Amino acid sequence: MPISTNVFVRSTTLLLAVAFLALATIVGTTIWLVENNNYWFNETTNARVARAVTVSVRNALQDAETGQRGYLLTQDERYLEPYDAALPELPGFLDRLEQVLAPYAEANGVADMVRTNTNNKLAELAETVELTRAGRFDEALAIVRGDSGKVDMDALRTMFTGIIDAADARTIEGLEYQRNGTVALRWVTIIGGVIIFAFVGAAAWTVVTYNGEIAAARAEVEAANAGLEERVRERTSDLGRANEEIQRFAYIVTHDLRAPLVNIMGFTSELETSVGELAGYMKDRPDDGNPNFADAKLAATEDLPEAITFIRAATRKMDSLINAILKISREGRRQLKPETLDLAEIANATVTTVQHQIVENGGTATVDVRLPRIVTDKLSLEQVLGNLLDNAIKYQQPGRPLEVTVRARPAQGNRIEIEVEDNGRGIAANDHERVFELFRRAGTQTQPGEGIGLAHVRTMVRSLGGDITLRSELGTGTTFIIILPRDLRSFIGSQSA
Known part of the structure; x- marks a missing residue:
């Protein structure tokens, strides 16, 4: 029984x-x-x-x-x-x-x-x-x-x-x-x-x-779901193709948006020149008693230049946003090239490119990498580290010398953990996830930017088969934690299987 x-x-x-x-x-x-x-x-x-x-x-x-x-x-x-x-x-x-x-x-x-x-x-x-x-x-x-x-x-x-x-x-x-x-x-x-x-x-x-009875039941379930893995692979492949279509669509849309935007920017420049000449003319012209002269002069010397300025700022903003979308779209479509890399060498080289910005205010940068060689995409890894170091420099705490540390250690499951730690102004707890969203920025903004840096970083990290999180305390500093596979080829193989 x-x-x-x-x-x-x-x-x-x-x-x-x-x-x-x-x-x-x-x-x-x-x-x-x-x-x-x-x-x-x-x-x-x-x-x-x-x-x-x-x-x-x-x-x-x-x-x-x-x-x-x-x-x-x-x-x-x-x-x-x-x-x-x-x-x-x-x-x-x-x-x-x-x-x-x-x-x-x-x-x-x-x-x-x-x-x-x-x-x-x-x-x-x-x-x-x-x-x-x-x-x-x-x-x-x-x-x-x-x-x-x-x-x-x-x-x-x-x-x-x-x-x-x-x-x-x-x-x-x-x-x-x-x-x-x-x-x-x-x-x-x-x-x-x-x-x-x-x-x-x-x-x-x-x-x-x-357990014998469970094994028998499991065998029946496996027999009933023999084609499930194949269906999952098909759906995964469909999702991959859909994602490629979305990236291609985003590229096409943003590329096509640039053409009218360039025209708007060109005509705005010509209009700015014409409005400048008109404002100069109206400014020096005496009042001839025409009741509309004062309104025309005000429009030519103040209202139109102000409107042109607003148009110019809006087109520049739109241009930077389109460039950001294009950048992320190109990165998503770029073919990754796994190669054997010395992470310590890459980290030191990336730190060297921004060393002068760190030391000019008395800051220091430290690299502590305790890993053998890894296999990943060099360009993506350099861009990730570069973006995080740029962020540390951009959002350092005023009046406090910047201290940046890049660490790397082995992690569980044949993975590695990279930390980029700074003693900058930090990020509020309710913004820890929001800073990775596209066009979102956290805290008081004292630096120019469009809110795409960390979104781009997360996109690149995930394309490398990993993920990025952070821990931070406002006023103390921020540590970004990157988890990556030790060998990118294994991730690419699992995606294509």
């Missing part, structure tokens, strides 16, 4: 939920066992440290006492070497002992008693040594026979023995707990692995069965 999507989803969800619950239980138990083992490991370590420090204190005291006795018997300073070596070590040992015993309530006060008895013993040792050095050996011997040092040493030995025994017992207990924890952890891992493998196996069986 085929597995429906609902059954598959419910059964898979149930299996995964139970498996997750089992996994959570296993993980929780494992974490608890690991934490428990870690606790007993720390306890065992602390017990061993306490034992080692206690032995160190005991050995140091024994060395000091041995040195004192040897000196009392021989009055030879060489026998005091163990005594002199033990004295500077004991304070550190006592501090460490107090530190390791602090966490244990049952050892409360033991470290203080050890310190007190040790200080008493050291005082007795120091006093007998000094008396012997002063030649008062009998007095030193009397102190030794007084047994005060022996009492302190016996008390210390009792405490040392108690600490060492307690540490050994704690170590044995900790090792036993760790061994039990390790055994339990092993069984939890084995049982958990069996449970998880069981649920994973059940889920895998469900998935494999369902």
Whole structure:
């Protein structure tokens, strides 16, 4: 019986939920066992440290006492070497002992008693040594026979023995707990692995069965749509031809518009000359009393020249717009020529052409290209970089030296990323997309232009199989990001397929 999507989803969800619950239980138990083992490991370590420090204190005291006795018997300073070596070590040992015993309530006060008895013993040792050095050996011997040092040493030995025994017992207990924890952890891992493998196996069986049914359904869909790719290629080809027709139409229209425009501009020039002569004549002619003379003079000297000026500006504007359309149309119809290029070389050459404009106001230009050679259309790439650098120079922030950086890095999918960054006046967020539209400009306009530069750049970049975007902050600067295929031939091949 085929597995429906609902059954598959419910059964898979149930299996995964139970498996997750089992996994959570296993993980929780494992974490608890690991934490428990870690606790007993720390306890065992602390017990061993306490034992080692206690032995160190005991050995140091024994060395000091041995040195004192040897000196009392021989009055030879060489026998005091163990005594002199033990004295500077004991304070550190006592501090460490107090530190390791602090966490244990049952050892409360033991470290203080050890310190007190040790200080008493050291005082007795120091006093007998000094008396012997002063030649008062009998007095030193009397102190030794007084047994005060022996009492302190016996008390210390009792405490040392108690600490060492307690540490050994704690170590044995900790090792036993760790061994039990390790055994339990092993069984939890084995049982958990069996449970998880069981649920994973059940889920895998469900998935494999369902995928088999999906594969069969996909085969039926592929058989039903065997001609779809061919139809898509046909439609793509039709769209390509339609685009070529549109570009050809735009070229023809703009080319045909130039003929009447040239006539208008020519006649406007002749009319401007005639109006100039007429204005000169009317300006010097005296008023003959004709009631229409004043209006005629005003029209000849002011109204007509102003109208000619407006006509001249409008024709120039129209001429630049037609040239822009022709430029974009020619670029769209131009046959691309893929060739192997050194992008760093092209970027440096393009920057060099505008270097004098950048440095004349104290600016700098940097090229940082970390790419091997690429295959693309050289002319289009030079025009793209040139347009972006011209924009950076044209819209630099007044009063701030221009800084321009051209960077290039590899990008995902066998593509490259080129960035042209400047510290100019920036572009407002709501204009980030609009600046790429034809005849659209953003922000306060202080430079002449028709709003075709970035539209032309986007057209060229897309013809190279890429795209261009920007990030910018008003008053800070702009970065244009160009993504291109590493090899233009692969893009052209995919377009013609």
